[in-house]
Amino acid sequence: MEKKLDRIDISILKLLQGDNSRPHKQIAGVLNRSTTTISDRINKLKTEGYILTSVAVLSRRKLKQEVLAYIHLKLSHCSDEIINTFKEDISRIKEVCECCAITGEYNMKLKIVTTDNTSFSSIQRNIANIKNVQALESYVVLDDIITDTGFFF
Structure with a gap:
């Protein structure tokens, strides 16, 4: 308990x-x-697992990581095998900071941080070529409005 x-x-x-x-x-x-x-x-x-880890929140701009983007993607099927294979494939792309299973038209949401648009375009193509990725849609962040890493409780 x-x-x-x-x-x-x-x-x-x-x-x-x-x-x-x-x-x-x-x-x-x-x-x-x-x-x-x-x-x-x-x-x-x-x-007890309430505190998972301690990290420093870095300035991506100071570190010349100019592009923050989100990719919503749809896998062809949501079987355990396909999802596990996707997890393995997506974890190899170092610019992927977060990957969440979501509800709606798309079933995965990725957070990407990289140096520039050319790099982002290459990453996007790599993700599109992952087996069982059926469709994707990208959203490049123009301005950080709220960047709080915490949550309310």
Whole structure:
């Protein structure tokens, strides 16, 4: 049975989601708890799978990754075998940052980050040539409006 998070755990998660580099001592001060209590709770949240990993959010523009695009694609069938083969094939393309199964006309959504339009065009052709990809539609991002990596809970 999964335990219910208490108010302190939720507060810790919200603070870490905003800035994961925040020292435990600072979180302890904000929440009026001891540093040991905060460290123990964070370790428990990791062990229980609430915190999956800690990452730095990078500036794609500073790193000359100028093109952010989404590709919606349709697989010919959604059998386990076809989906597993697709997962293997798509995971080999390093510019694919995310791949989600979705509902609607298309059944997969990909997030692509790359250097320029020429590179994106090549990636798009490679994806179109993956076995069982029936159709795809691309959307190039013109402006980042909201880029929050967290979510509300």
